[in-house]
Amino acid sequence: MWGAGIRRIREKGGELRPTELLVATKSGERRNLIFGGAMIGSEIVVSFYDVTEERRVQAELERLNAELEDRVRERTRELADALSTLELTHEGLIRSEKLAGLGALVAGVAHELNTPIGNALMVASTMRDMGPRFNEFLAEGLKRSELDRFLQDLQESSEIMERNLLRAAEMIKSFKQVAVDQSSHQRRPFMLTEIANELRLTLSPLFKRSTVSLTLDVDPEIRMNSYPGPLSQVLMNLVNNALVHAFEDSPEGEIRFSAHMGTDGYVKLAVVDNGCGIEPEVLPQIFDPFFTTKLGKGGSGLGLHIVYSLVTGILGGSIRVISEPGQGTSVNISLPVKAPDEA
Ligand SMILES: Nc1ncnc2c1ncn2[C@@H]1O[C@H](COP(=O)(O)OP(=O)(O)OP(=O)(O)O)[C@@H](O)[C@H]1O
Ligand SMILES: [Mg+2]
Structure with a gap:
């Protein structure tokens, strides 16, 4: 190809198309050279230009580019994975938030119920103690004033108990409305x-x-x-x-x-x-x-x-x-x- 080119410009004049060749030097080193040539007067002037370094840099750039693309692909995959994990975590969080909401509701109801039921319980135990006391009074001979006081205590205690139990019943009723029974x-x-x-x-x-x-x-x-x-x-x-x-x-x-x-x-x-x-x-x-x-x-x-x-x-x-x-x-x-x- 090289020989044909030289013959062509010798006969017809003009220039050699610059051609890149890989040549081995005497020491065995490989170099990229661009050859060109032209008839100047009766002489053929041949020039070559060593582009080994440019080619090395170019090849390196291509390799880096390819590597970058791989890295981007890899990162994109990682991001997609992270995103789906995030979505799953999010769903899980919503579920556990709902559960926490239910837990808070139950804890709230339990807390609210504690007061009226505790009050009623306290009064109930006071009333239980009133029985033996009344028996003692009876044994000792009951006075009218003592009977009146006893009846008044009994009346007050049962009122407190009723009020508190009513409050507890009301709370349970509204709680039942919250836990809507679909059927x-x-x-x-x-x-x-x-x-x-x-x-x-x-x-x-x-x-x-x-x-x-x-x-x-x-x-x-x-x-x-x-x-x-x-x-x-x-x-x-x-x-x-x-x-x-x-x-x-x-x-x-x-x-x-x-x-x-x-x-x-x-x-x-x-x-x-x-x-x-x-x-x-x-x-x-x-x-x-x-x-x-x-x-x-x-x-x-x-x-x-x-x-x-x-x-x-x-x-x-x-x-x-x-x-x-x-x-x-x-x-x-x-x-x-x-x-x-x-x-
Ligand atoms: N139309 C409204 N205008 C102004 N504030 C409101 C209105 N509706 C609700 N709220 C506010 O929202 C709060 C919560 O309402 P929600 O109905 O859950 O409880 P509540 O009315 O206080 O008690 P309950 O309904 O159990 O008797 C109320 O305490 C009030 O501060
Ligand atoms: Mg309301």
């Missing part, structure tokens, strides 16, 4: 307006005594196949909350219950009040069991927890609370027309 609820087709009317009737005595008004705006066409009992309980709790919490400082206000079909095929229910709103630091806790800002003033803090478990459980929907201090509260619920089948 105990009746499922049937119904019109949503039925529920709204029932809500108005049940709550009318409360609103008669109040300057807060209740407005209902329910699409009369909405027909559901779901659980009317739990749904009423949810709405009752929400309207009641608005009545109790939203208008403490202002005697007048409005609570509005609305329901219409959403474009996504879910029923959109909202209980909205124009009351005091909820502080941002309180907002994330309102669904927690036993969270109440009315501790010792009639609040057990189970209301919204029950609402949450009914909506997301048996009714198969979702719930969101939007509230700002001074801007009122809006509780938005999205429910499927047909509740999910029981597990």
Whole structure:
């Protein structure tokens, strides 16, 4: 090839196309040379250019590049693995958080029950000791005044016991509502307006005594196949909350219950009040069991927890609370027309 090139330029003039060749030197070293040549006058001038170093650097660069690609591929795989581990951990965390929530609920109930049951127990043991004392009195000859005192003690003790046991029974009742027993609820087709009317009737005595008004705006066409009992309980709790919490400082206000079909095929229910709103630091806790800002003033803090478990459980929907201090509260619920089948 080389010889043919030389012949060509000798006959026709012009230049040799630069050609790279690998040549071995006398010492056996291999070098990359680029040869070129041209007829200058009657002479053929041949030039060569040693590119061994360039080629070495180039080869090294290619190797590094390939290595880099391998490393990137390897890292990507590692990252993908890490991501899936993270997702699994996340799911696990959510599960354990739910369990922790249940644990906290049970611990809370146990703690709350401790006081009334402890009180009742104390009084019961006092009453047990009263029997032998009464016998002693009898043996010694009972005075009228002693009999009166004894009867009065007995009366007071049983009242304390009854009060405390009633409190414990009430707590167990609300706890049972929290641990919603799916099978105990009746499922049937119904019109949503039925529920709204029932809500108005049940709550009318409360609103008669109040300057807060209740407005209902329910699409009369909405027909559901779901659980009317739990749904009423949810709405009752929400309207009641608005009545109790939203208008403490202002005697007048409005609570509005609305329901219409959403474009996504879910029923959109909202209980909205124009009351005091909820502080941002309180907002994330309102669904927690036993969270109440009315501790010792009639609040057990189970209301919204029950609402949450009914909506997301048996009714198969979702719930969101939007509230700002001074801007009122809006509780938005999205429910499927047909509740999910029981597990
Ligand atoms: N409409 C509202 N406006 C202002 N605050 C509200 C409203 N609804 C709920 N809250 C706040 O959320 C807290 C939790 O409500 P939740 O219904 O769980 O408990 P509660 O009403 O205090 O007690 P319970 O319902 O068990 O009698 C309330 O204590 C109150 O601070
Ligand atoms: Mg409540």
